[in-house]
Amino acid sequence: MNIWQEGTQSKLYSYLFFGSALVISGSVNADIVCGGTITTPEVLTGNFSCDAGVEITGPTGSLNLNGFTFDCVGGTGVILEGTGAVLSGGASGGTLDECSTGVIATGSGGHTITGITLSDVTGDGVFFDSDNNTLSGSLINVPFGGIGVFIRGSNSTVIDNEIVSSDGFADTGIFLDLGADNSTMISNRIAGFNSYGMEICSNGNFIAQNTVELTGFINPIPGTSVGISLAKFAIPICFFFDTDSQFGNVIVGNMATDNNSTDLEDTNPLPCLNTWFGNTADNIEGACIDQ
Numbered sequence: 480m481n482i483w484q485e486g487t488q489s490k491l492y493s494y495l496f497f498g499s500a501l502v503i504s505g506s507v508n509a510d511i512v513c514g515g516t517i518t519t520p521e522v523l524t525g526n527f528s529c530d531a532g533v534e535i536t537g538p539t540g541s542l543n544l545n546g547f548t549f550d551c552v553g554g555t556g557v558i559l560e561g562t563g564a565v566l567s568g569g570a571s572g573g574t575l576d577e578c579s580t581g582v583i584a585t586g587s588g589g590h591t592i593t594g595i596t597l598s599d600v601t602g603d604g605v606f607f608d609s610d611n612n613t614l615s616g617s618l619i620n621v622p623f624g625g626i627g628v629f630i631r632g633s634n635s636t637v638i639d640n641e642i643v644s645s646d647g648f649a650d651t652g653i654f655l656d657l658g659a660d661n662s663t664m665i666s667n668r669i670a671g672f673n674s675y676g677m678e679i680c681s682n683g684n685f686i687a688q689n690t691v692e693l694t695g696f697i698n699p700i701p702g703t704s705v706g707i708s709l710a711k712f713a714i715p716i717c718f719f720f721d722t723d724s725q726f727g728n729v730i731v732g733n734m735a736t737d738n739n740s741t742d743l744e745d746t747n748p749l750p751c752l753n754t755w756f757g758n759t760a761d762n763i764e765g766a767c768i769d770q
Contacts, residue, residue, distance in 0.1 A: 511542070516560075523547045523573065530554035537564035537590065544573020544595060551578035553601070558583045559590040559612075568594035568617070581605055581619070584612045588632055592617065603629045604642070607659075610634050622646035627672070628653045633681075635662040644671040647697025651675040655684060664689060671696070674703045676738065678710060683727035695739030706735030706760065708744040709753055726752035734759045743768050 508524045511517065514531035522543045530552040535542050538561065546569045549556060556578040557566055566582060568574075574596040575581050581597040581604045584590040588609030596618045597604045603626045604619040610632040618641045619627045627642040627649065635655075642652045652669035655662060659681040669676040669691045676691035686707065695704025709725055724747045735742040736759065743758060745765030755768040 516540075517542055522569075523549070526550070528552055532556060532558055534558045534560055535564040535566060536561040537586075538562050541565035541567070543567050543569050544575075545569040546571035546573055548574045548576055550576050551581075553577060553579060555579055555583065556581045556597075558585065559592075560586040562587040563589045563591070565591045566593075566595060567591075568596065572596055572618075574598060575600075578602075583608060584632075585609050588612055591615075597621075600624050603627075605629070607632045607635050612636070613638075615639055617641075619643070620645050621649040623648045625649060626651045626654045627669070629656070630654065630659040630662060631656045633658060633660045633662065635659060636665075637667060638663070638665045640667045642667055642669045644673070644697075647671050647673055649673065651678050652691070652694075653677045655679045655681045657681060660684070670694075673698045674700045674705070675708055676706045676735065678705075678708050679725070679728060680710075681728075682725055684729070686728065686730045687732050689733045691733065691735045691742075692737045696737070699739045704739035704741075705744045706738040706742040707733060707758075708741075708746075709765075710744055710746045724748060724752055728753040730755045730758060732757045736761055738762070 510521055513529035516534040517540045518536050520541045523545045526548045528550040532555040556575040572594050576598050578600050580602045581600050582592055583606045585608045589611045592614045594616045598620050600621045602624045604621045605628045607630045611634045613636040615638045620643050621627050622645045649672050651674055652672045657680050661683040663685045665687050667689045670693045672694055676694045691706040694706055741764050742760035742762045745767050751767035
């Protein structure tokens with residue numbers, strides 16, 4: 480069976496095999512303790528279950544999942560603290576499974592998350608609550624939760640990831656909150672969320688070569704279901720705190736198609752203070768959008 484031809488939900492499930500981990504049983508490194516703090520480079524040596532989370536504190540702390548599975552048992556997965564903490568999946572891509580929130584990047588920021596799989600997250604997949612963080616080469620699946628990647632800090636980089644809601648009940652793929660300025664979103668594939676593929680409330684961001692599709696097709700939300708949105712004046716979470724127009728965002732070379740309501744949206748009033756060009760879309764809302 481060709482799952483790309485068997486309907487939208489089958490198409491979404493096909494994403495889940497991108498970067499999925501080979502799980503091998505084995506003993507866990509004794510220095511990795513449930514509820515504990517990692518301050519040195521550590522490598523997981525077996526599958527690991529923990530409902531209290533693990534903190535990695537930079538600049539010296541790092542965790543390589545080494546292709547194994549970290550089962551959150553419904554709790555928070557990994558918290559990145561200090562400056563420059565690192566979470567990686569290893570050569571075969573490690574997994575965080577059944578987390579309420581997969582990874583929280585807080586402290587002074589500058590953290591790195593790379594090559595991991597987040598599966599069956601019930602809340603937010605990755606939460607950037609500090610500046611200068613990077614997420615790359617990862618698969619984020621939020622079937623029923625809130626947001627795939629929630630960005631509150633500035634100067635964030637999200638590049639070359641698969642961000643999906645396989646069951647279509649999660650709200651938004653990537654959300655750039657007020658203050659998430661000067662961030663870079665490149666070459667991500669976002670699919671299946673019910674409200675927004677990418678919602679941008681902040682300024683000075685560079686959004687390029689992303690594919691955003693199937694928003695609102697499994698579980699549509701009336702009046703939303705938008706691919707990429709600069710919706711400062713339409714979305715209460717943006718509007719209530721800052722009534723100035725957005726500015727300095729560059730949205731270029733993205734493909735936003737097969738979204739249930741609108742593919743590209745810019746609700747900021749004239750004059751045009753953001754730049755749209757070279758995008759592919761079928762349904763557009765906003766006088767400032769030049770495909």
